[in-house]
Amino acid sequence: MTDIILHHYPTSPFSEKIRLVLGYKQLAWKSVVIPSIMPKPDVLALTGGYRKTPFLQIGSDVYCDSALICDVLEHLQAEPSLYPAQHKGLARVLAQWADSTLFWAAMAYNLQPKGAAALFEGVPPEAAKAFGADRAAMSAGMTRLRPGDASAAYKSYLRRIANMLHGQDFLLGDAPCVADFAAYHPLWFTRQVVPVMAGILDATPFVLAWMDRMAALGHGRMEKYSAAESIALCSASTGATAIKDSTFEDEHGIPLGSRVTVAAESFGTDVTEGELIAATRTHYSLRRVDARAGTVQVHFPRIGYVLKAVLPT
Structure with a gap:
């Protein structure tokens, strides 16, 4: 290869x-x-x-x-496949939702002032300002969620993910699929990159346990x-x-x-x-x-x- x-x-x-x-x-x-x-x-x-x-x-x-x-x-x-034979369409649709709707709600929550301060702690002010300007240019014309709206949406999405995990280890069954990887990464950012914001995850212990299972997959060689x-x-x-x-x-x-x-x-x-x-x-x-x-x-x-x-x- x-x-x-x-x-x-x-x-x-x-x-x-x-x-x-x-x-x-x-x-x-x-x-x-x-x-x-x-x-x-x-x-x-x-x-x-x-x-x-x-x-x-x-x-x-x-x-x-x-x-x-x-x-x-x-x-x-x-x-192992990312697209389970019995749920190929569902896995792709759920992944697309997670990579867009879930992601933007999570990031609007993650990067409200407390999260942004944690992300840029120890970083020169000019570097933090440059990052903000860069992302503003990338998102020109997009509608951004306000922090309160993002927090409410993120909590709802976490509850829905938790509902999917009742009785099974991953979102669509006993093995991870593309939907798990798409849903995991914005939550990973909350937990690992801006842990000061991670308290929002505590209300959904099924989600935390699933995140531990996902993290255990590692990064390969x-x-x-x-x-x-x-x-x-x-x-x-x-x-x-x-x-x-x-x-x-x-x-x-x-x-x-x-x-x-x-x-x-x-x-x-x-x-x-x-x-x-x-x-x-x-x-x-x-x-x-x-x-x-x-x-x-x-x-x-x-x-x-x-x-x-x-x-x-």
């Missing part, structure tokens, strides 16, 4: 989601720690514009968004790697895609070979531009050339991303 390289940073919740998936599948992987805010020149050399965390690299293939990364890891190692090494590897590679489906499904009237852009629908809407080389039922793939990384195939999920043709000038 070609090396799996995860570009992430320690306190990133979506990175924790993928680190645990790697642990669940007991995969070996290389760790490239990236900056939490812009500028990210080494990131952009590989992604072409996408700057959210994490992303996965295999050779000269770069996979953006944790939902797509889960699919890629499933292709690489099918067992990690080896440190540098951004320079990952870029050099990309430049020397000819492609090692883990996505098998290449059936073209045209929903936009944009033929393969066209110059296109792909960007997230809402948070982190930075644009990646390249040649459209795949548009399947689940993902888009762009080919682009970078001065340092060489020819790169950048992959995005369809859900949550916008494909547009680049108009001639």
Whole structure:
């Protein structure tokens, strides 16, 4: 198997989601720690514009968004599966809810003044201010929950998760699935990154016990790697895609070979531009050339991303 390289940073919740998936599948992987805010020149050399965390690299293939990364890891190692045969659709829908609705409620709760103060304790004021400005730019135009509304929603969601755990160890049965990993990471942020806010979890002991079971999965076999090494590897590679489906499904009237852009629908809407080389039922793939990384195939999920043709000038 070609090396799996995860570009992430320690306190990133979506990175924790993928680190645990790697642990669940007991995969070996290389760790490239990236900056939490812009500028990210080494990131952009590989992604072409996408700057959210994490992303996965295999050779000269770069996979953006944790939902797509889960699919890629499933292709690489099918067992244990993230998508239980009897609940495939439910697992995906629940994961999508957790990665969006649950995540934003949890983070609005986590980063109210007391949580933010704990997160940036010991950090120079200018660094905390830069982080805030960076995230404000990424979320421009989004509707944000007020702390009181976020707290109420988060408590309700925790109770619903606890209800799902009555009589079973994980959300959809006796083994974790993609929904568990998606629901876990915003709660992990509460408990591990801003523990001053973790009292909200005490009312749901079933959730705390489930979190302990999830944490026990570990992070697999990690080896440190540098951004320079990952870029050099990309430049020397000819492609090692883990996505098998290449059936073209045209929903936009944009033929393969066209110059296109792909960007997230809402948070982190930075644009990646390249040649459209795949548009399947689940993902888009762009080919682009970078001065340092060489020819790169950048992959995005369809859900949550916008494909547009680049108009001639």
